[in-house]
Every structure is written in C-alpha cells, then in structure tokens.
Amino acid sequence: MFVRELALRDFRSWRELDLEFAAEPAILVGRNGFGKTNVLEALYFATNLRSHRVSSDAALVADGADSARIATTVHNDGRELSMELTVNRVGANRVSLNTRPVKRHREVIGVLRSVMFAPEDLLLVRGEPNDRRRFLDEVITGLGPGAVAAKADYDRVLRQRAALLKTAGAALRRGGDHAESVISTLDVWDAQLAGFGAQVTANRLAVTRAVGPHFAQAYAAIAPHSRPASLAYRAAVGPEVAEADGAPRPVADIEQVLLEALAAARDKEIDRGVCLVGPHRDDLDIRLGDQPAKGYASHGESWSLALALRLATVELARADGVEPVIMLDDVFAELDSRRREHLVGYTAGAEQLLVTAAVPEDLPPGVRGRRLTVEMKQDEDDAADTAVSRRSLVVGDDKLDDDE
Incomplete structure (x- = not known):
C-alpha cells in the first residue's frame, strides 16, 4: 500500500499542496514550525478520521478559511481508491470515496492504513x-x-x-x-x-x-x-x-x-x-x-x-x-544511535516510508530517497506593508543519494 497522490487546501499552514508519491521513501526537510508534520497529520486524518495532535477538527482549518480539504489516492495491490475529506470549521465534515459522497464516514476506514512514529509517542x-x-x-x-x-x-x-x-x-x-x-x-x-x-x-x-x-x-x-x-x-x-x-x-x-x-x-x-x-x-x-x-x-x-x-x-x-504506510515524524532526533539503527533496519522494507527531519544531518545512514524541502513564506499586505499570513511551500524536490 502507498499514497500516490496527496492534495491539501487550507489545511493548517498549507494553503495549497499537490504532491505525487511512489512506492519509495520520501523525506520532508525543513525547520521546525514550517509545516512538515502537517503533511503527515493530513494522512493520519485520512487513516483515522481524526488528528493525532488535537481533539477539535476546527484547529486543522487554516486561518481565514471556513474549511480544509484533504484529497488522497491510495494504491493497494493493483487497485486505487481516491478519498476526499472536507474538514469544516463549523458543522459536520464531508467525505467522498471515488467522488461519491459517503454518508457514514466510517465506511472509508481502511482505505489507507498507516502507522506514525512521533516524539509524542513517549506519552x-x-x-x-x-x-x-x-x-x-x-x-x-x-x-x-x-x-x-x-x-x-x-x-x-x-x-x-x-x-x-x-x-x-x-x-x-x-x-x-x-x-x-x-x-x-x-x-x-x-x-x-x-x-x-x-x-x-x-x-x-x-x-x-x-x-x-x-x-x-x-x-x-x-x-x-x-x-x-x-x-x-x-x-x-x-x-x-x-x-x-x-x-x-x-x-x-x-x-x-x-x-x-x-x-x-x-x-x-x-x-x-x-x-x-x-x-x-x-x-x-x-x-x-x-x-x-x-x-x-x-x-x-x-x-x-x-x-x-x-x-x-x-x-x-x-x-x-496489509503493508501500511510508515510515517516517521522527527523521531531520529530523539533517539540514540542504537535505536536509530534498529528503526532504520526495520523500516527498510516498507513499501512507502515518509520521514520528516529538521535538517538532513538528523537522518541516519540508510535513510535515503526523494527529498522535499519545505519552507515557510510570509505574505504581506501590499497596502500596509505588514505580514498578514504564513503558509508552507515545497521549494525543492530532489534525490538524497547515499553519498550525500
């Protein structure tokens, strides 16, 4: 199982994001607070229909927006399913599967199976x-x-x-x-x-x-x-x-x-x-x-x-x-070298591995693949010349090779 496409609109710091993935490791690199975890949180939400960080869905909607959108296409054993979730700041959320509205949202449970490792796991x-x-x-x-x-x-x-x-x-x-x-x-x-x-x-x-x-x-x-x-x-x-x-x-x-x-x-x-x-x-x-x-x-x-x-x-x-999508959210920075090595060895055979890191140096040897560089852009009000909003952007997309 792997996520082939992910699109976000007004989801936390992401005003707009369109990504295509493959059955390979993908690493999101950027400073803390730049929105890396928000990408994994969106996939966690698509898996469990709730956030792993907050109890209120309203917190997932970007400032100034009434709703957030998560759209993903999941490839599983030769078959693909597309799921779209609209998270409303006020009122009930909406869910569709292959463009068909789903009345009972729990019907989409199982379309995406993922497991997230995060610093909060210590709790x-x-x-x-x-x-x-x-x-x-x-x-x-x-x-x-x-x-x-x-x-x-x-x-x-x-x-x-x-x-x-x-x-x-x-x-x-x-x-x-x-x-x-x-x-x-x-x-x-x-x-x-x-x-x-x-x-x-x-x-x-x-x-x-x-x-x-x-x-x-x-x-x-x-x-x-x-x-x-x-x-x-x-x-x-x-x-x-x-x-x-x-x-x-x-x-x-x-x-x-x-x-x-x-x-x-x-x-x-x-x-x-x-x-x-x-x-x-x-x-x-x-x-x-x-x-x-x-x-x-x-x-x-x-x-x-x-x-x-x-x-x-x-x-x-x-x-x-089921081979679940494995997501590692800044965990390598929390672990000693022995636990890092064990986690790297264990996840090496994952069909799809999604990793976040503040800097490439946080990644242990053996974690290589596509690297997406994430930055935060601060928009300004041209009239007042003041910052009015912050949004995440992918500014680089390249391959992290073994010799880097």
Missing part, C-alpha cells in the same frame, strides 16, 4: 491513561468500520449520560415526576452505555491480545539486555472482564459486569455529576519485568517501549495482509 509510556486508550482505539480502526462505530456510539452515549448526571441531583431533590423521569432515563442510558461499552472493551481486549506478542518481541530486539516487556488491559471495573480460562470473555458477560457496576455506582455518580464506570476509565498496563513501566522505566527504556508499541502495530497490520 504512551510516561503519559496518562487517556494517551494509552487513544493508542488502542487507533489500532482498533484496523478492525474495520464496525469497531469504529462501536466507539463512536459509546462516546455519544457517554456525553449524553454525563449531561444528565450533571442535572440529576437537583431533579432528585425536587422529587415527584422529576425524580421518576431522571431514574427511568438513567436506566435507558445505563443499558446503552453497558452495551456499547462492552463492545469497546472486547475490541480493546482483542487488540491487546494481538499486539502483545509482537510488542514483547520488538522490545526484546531493541533492548536485548533489558527485562522482558508485556502488555495487559486493565479495566476499571475489575478483572472480571478479562479472559476466562485463556478464552476471550463474551461481550454479553462484559455487558453484565458493566451494568452491575453502574448500578452500584449510581448514587456516587449522581452526587459527583460524572460517569465513573466504563471503558473511558480503563488503561493499558505496560510492564517491564514485574514493574509498571510508568515511573520505573528509564528514559532509554521508555523510548524502547514506545518504539516497540509502534513496531507491533506494523506487524499487526502485516499479519492482516
């Missing part, structure tokens, strides 16, 4: 549970539109139930019909939250089981003298949702566990006005030996663990018969 080990949940949900997109839909439905119910909980206490204190209405409505939301939450939990458990062996193997290769690394999914409701006798727990069983936990926590939830039960409170337990990696792993070990997680997702896609 997978040292950050908060939300960073690790996001990683799992990103990998789950590879399971197809159904898994993506379950998470979207869960998030929708979670928001609506949380809004009800904020007003539930006052309604119950008024009593009468108000109290009865709150209780009956909460019962409905509890059932939906448990149902969708069970699917989300089951999907995350499945991904953790699938990624785990690849992760352990990748970490052992990167850090052969370190302790063994392992993964486990930690559900806030307790170990009852984990595997039973080595077999996945049925979704119906997980749903029942969540329902019981919701019933037990109802008074506390109403008192605090927040949802205390569900997979939005779970975590991915990364362990080094018999200790949690967070708080015990050194800086070098943490980077090795983060790299191993990303390498494991590549192997998971390959096991599914």
